[in-house]
Amino acid sequence: xxPALSLRKFVLGTGLVVLxxxxxxxxxAGDPYLITLFSRILIYAxxxxxxxxxxxxxGMVSLGHAAFVGIGAxxxxxxxFHMQDGSALASWxxxxxxxxxxxxxxxxxxxxxxxxxxLIGAVxxxxxxxxxxxxxxxxxxxxxxLAVSLEVYGGDDGISLWSRNELPLIDLGDDRAFxxxxxxxxxxxxxxxxxxxxSRFGRVVRGAKVNELRMQSLGFPTYRYKxxxxxxxxxxxxxxxxxxxxxxxxxxxxxxxxxxxxxxIVMVLLGGMGTLIGPxxxxxxxxxxxxxxxxxxxxxxxxxxxxxxxxxxxxxxxxYGWLSGTGVESE
Numbered sequence: 261x262x263p264a265l266s267l268r269k270f271v272l273g274t275g276l277v278v279l280x281x282x283x284x285x286x287x288x289a290g291d292p293y294l295i296t297l298f299s300r301i302l303i304y305a306x307x308x309x310x311x312x313x314x315x316x317x318x319g320m321v322s323l324g325h326a327a328f329v330g331i332g333a334x335x336x337x338x339x340x341f342h343m344q345d346g347s348a349l350a351s352w353x354x355x356x357x358x359x360x361x362x363x364x365x366x367x368x369x370x371x372x373x374x375x376x377x378x379l380i381g382a383v384x385x386x387x388x389x390x391x392x393x394x395x396x397x398x399x400x401x402x403x404x405x406l407a408v409s410l411e412v413y414g415g416d417d418g419i420s421l422w423s424r425n426e427l428p429l430i431d432l433g434d435d436r437a438f439x440x441x442x443x444x445x446x447x448x449x450x451x452x453x454x455x456x457x458x459s460r461f462g463r464v465v466r467g468a469k470v471n472e473l474r475m476q477s478l479g480f481p482t483y484r485y486k487x488x489x490x491x492x493x494x495x496x497x498x499x500x501x502x503x504x505x506x507x508x509x510x511x512x513x514x515x516x517x518x519x520x521x522x523x524x525i526v527m528v529l530l531g532g533m534g535t536l537i538g539p540x541x542x543x544x545x546x547x548x549x550x551x552x553x554x555x556x557x558x559x560x561x562x563x564x565x566x567x568x569x570x571x572x573x574x575x576x577x578x579x580y581g582w583l584s585g586t587g588v589e590s591e
Contacts (some may be wrong), residue, residue, distance in 0.1 A: 268584035283436045295435045302442040303503045308527040308539030310496030316534030319469030324400030328373045328494040330516030332501025335369035337419035337511030362427040369502045377494020407513035418512030532578030541579045
């Protein structure tokens with residue numbers, strides 16, 4: 261068997277075992293905060309993987325990906341606000357009541373995030389390069405200021421949730437149960453993304469990244485393929501936003517800010533762009549560095565900069581490429 265492939269399977273298997281056993285290990289160690297910390301890592305990993313779909317495989321560098329995270333979170337927050345207030349979500353043309361059920365709120369948030377991604381992508385994908393980056397940034401900032409202007413939903417102060425969403429037979433208020441829900445969501449999205457990337461659809465998207473004109477000359481409508489990929493990434497980011505809102509029980513406009521998109525890009529680059537597993541490692545590395553270094557200094561990102569430069573210069577495909585022993589740029 262290929263040594264690099266064996267090492268890759270070992271890394272993935274070890275990581276999965278650690279994640280599955282983490283709540284038990286945290287309980288034995290008497291440090292339940294680890295469960296909360298790693299739940300946050302899993303959520304950010306989900307958002308970073310969704311961004312890797314469009315950056316690493318589609319070549320669509322977006323500075324507005326956090327907008328879809330924020331949209332997913334705000335769907336949860338707005339529905340929770342109306343549940344707490346006892347008011348209807350809408351009264352015209354028909355009355356629509358709010359809900360706190362996972363099976364209602366989460367699919368609605370994912371669908372709305374995907375729909376917004378489709379609308380934004382329909383405009384943004386007509387441009388390339390720097391123009392694409394600036395248009396995605398502009399849309400994200402417009403949504404950010406829209407959230408700030410919604411005084412009924414807290415404006416700058418955001419929305420506080422009384423409780424997490426309700427799921428039959430599972431208490432999401434239990435941090436261990438919520439951790440496993442986050443892990444399941446991440447694993448499902450990774451599996452679906454892997455199937456997508458290596459399908460005929462994924463090959464067209466990856467081909468368009470390398471030479472879009474050639475793919476078009478072969479008869480592939482690359483614009484539509486890229487738009488669907490952009491929408492799927494938006495849906496994944498929306499799910500991450502749902503989980504963020506539930507974990508912190510708070511939603512604020514900062515989730516939509518462009519700096520949040522920048523953090524996700526750093527996670528993708530740090531872990532390994534175009535690898536799917538890389539963004540998971542990047543999210544873990546960045547958040548663990550923040551957790552450890554912030555205990556010593558509030559300027560912890562000063563140390564992140566040199567570390568990121570080191571990874572970019574000496575570790576092809578980021579942390580994942582270094583751990584798995586792979587040196588090519590894309591799968």
